[in-house]
Amino acid sequence: MFALVDGNNFYVSCERAFRPSLEGLPVVVLSNNDGCAIARSNEAKALGIKMGQPWFEIQHMQHQHGLVALSANFALYGDISDRMMSLAAGLGPTQEIYSIDESYIGGLDGIRDLTQRAGAVRERILQWVGIPCCIGIAETKTLAKLANHIAKDAERKPGSYPADLARICNLTEQPGERRRKLLQATAVADVWGVGRRIAAQLAEGGILTAWELTQLDAGTVRRRWSVVLERTVRELQGQSCIALEAAPAPKQTIACTRSFGRTVRELPPLLEAVSEFATRAAEKLRMQDGRAGQLQVFIHTSPHRPGPRFYRSTILPLQPTADTRRLVAAATAGLRAIYEPGHDLVKAGVMLLDITGPELGQAALPLDEPANRDHRRLMSAMDAINERFGKGTVHVASTGQTKSAKTWGMRQERRTPRYTTEISEVPLARA
DNA sequence: TCTGGGGTCCTAGGACCC
């Protein structure tokens, strides 16, 4: 049995926790560069704002409907997430942190008063962290996700569901008839693992609800679609196919990519940007104690603008490494190889590929041991200094001198303070 | 004027091997 604990409209809820005056207002959180809406309060959803909708399309709602838009404050969301996750863990013996706002809890069989217990955990998260969440409980992860969806829907639209399902929905307690009705009330597109494409194909075959999907034969689904959808069907039928993953698997690829605040044509700012992306990617790589065997760099113009497009990328083979200096050197060399003047570039990125554990990188360089050890010590020192004194305190020179001189940096005109992670931005309480 | 960022897994087809 599994539970899924999921923060409601998570980024918006994080902002509201520190600015209660946002309660009841339509609020959206915008992506990097204040480009599009990536989180919406219920009030904003009610205005018809779609996930990922560009800001320029909804901007007018500020005056018309009192829409409030905030720049994404990921430092804040990450920290609030950690606090929420540690409380969610109290629900059962094992936990998988699935995303910034969701975690599965496993090993729940035999726990008495589970539904009540879930309610208590929900209360505690709300009181201690200030984040409202919903909890779904069921026999499989896919069903727990579906139960969570019901709990959220029932909270948002009281009256369309039995009142006791709002916020906490334990499917295992639902009598057969009621359970069937709940699955019939859930659109097939809302099932975890069913995206736009497959939902459309299912609709052609008359499969519109989660219930109808459970009625399909698993073997048929495998032949017509894939083993992936087959697994989803089996999970919906109550057969657990997706296990809880308590320890996060090391990443196979690590990316750092950004859209620019404005278009970039010249090479020097691009070199700066790409150096910084390679630096960030290298930090992530060292956090999992990995080595990259390949590095990819890309640049491109806007896919949304009419006219000729320019998209170019290259992959460079590496002696497996986690050394920022070598990764930055590879990234800038790659950029020089693909750069061509005269294009209004809007985005660049660095990806680390062919990632292996530490042992392989060392084995490949048996004679180089002492030097390798020195590289690692230097990188550890750099990471420790940057951890203590802030990102970029020590950096390679090619990432540029000062933040203010950046011509390519992102727009973030509406960011709230980093209330919990930056000492100068901690809110003051007045007596 | 203005559209995010970071991942995973599966499959089909080609190259290549014996």
Next chain:
DNA sequence: TCTGGGGTCCTAGGACCC
């Protein structure tokens, strides 16, 4: 007239997730 069988590895593309 007539052309095997079985396997692995790699890549590109598609689909999905948040």
